[in-house]
Amino acid sequence: MATAEGYLRRLTRRLTEDPEQLDVEELSGEAASTGAQRAIDCHRGQEVTMVGTLRCVETNAKGCGSGVRAELFDGTDSVMLVWLGQRRIPGIESGLTLRVHGRLGTLENGAKAIYNPHYEIQK
Known part of the structure; x- marks a missing residue:
């Protein structure tokens, strides 16, 4: 009986809670489970590994010269990923989860930004 109550409680929470807040919790939990660093804790000059979802991807973005720019969100903060000299990067699109x-x-x-990051597309 306790499992049915727990299920109903979780279902009610998912239906009534702000969807954006649920996404934030899910993303930050996913990043923590992979051993990645949280964007909010990272500082300029550090070598970092992060996991997050691409919120938007721009090609030839203003201030980027000729390049691709993408916003990576890990549930705590955003980091701009900038690939200089690229017109487009196959497979890099909004909604994708990356490890960078x-x-x-x-x-x-x-x-915050990472220029020419190494990346892996996460399943």
């Missing part, structure tokens, strides 16, 4: 590795820098506006 590189040195954390900043954009002109102070936002």
